[in-house]
Amino acid sequence: MRDAEEFDAFYAASAHRVLGHLYAMVGSRTEVEDAVAEAYARAWDRWASVRQCDSPEAWVRSVAYRVAVSAWRKTVNRLRAHRRESTERHVEAASVDHVAVVDALRRISADQRRVVVLHHLVGLSVAEIAAETGANANTVKTRLARGRRALAAYLTENEYESTGGGRSHDL
CATH class of the missing domain: 1.10.10.10 (Winged helix-like DNA-binding domain superfamily/Winged helix DNA-binding domain)
Structure with a gap:
């Protein structure tokens, strides 16, 4: 059985930290927010096994990093296909x-x-x-x-x- 209170406490304790870590790795807050949200959704779906990990936070961070990298690759390929130039946000x-x-x-x-x-x-x-x-x-x-x-x-x-x-x- 899923323990919503336990997951909510885990999310509340770790989400801000994981978001900051991924932002430092990836550099785009928008992409990081999406990747972290996806990682926590996957953690919720697998909470019975994720909570048994040595570090559920590390599990979420790793998944979020892979999601962000995958999204980045898709974006790069799309940009190459359309030959568009991107602009940096400040x-x-x-x-x-x-x-x-x-x-x-x-x-x-x-x-x-x-x-x-x-x-x-x-x-x-x-x-x-x-x-x-x-x-x-x-x-x-x-x-x-x-x-x-x-x-x-x-x-x-x-x-x-x-x-x-x-x-x-x-x-």
């Missing part, structure tokens, strides 16, 4: 630091971005990331180290200022 009222981090995350590979977000924003260990992503621990460590190096290059003040994104020191 988030209003975001701090300069937030914009810099999101921009830097978008510049590194998807695999590196995923492990960096899972480790630094979600707080997962290398072993937990390996379990969630299906990669071995050494691969996770390599992606994490390379991701950090790549981010460092994009997050230095000089790099950010030279791209026109930063402000001068006369704040």
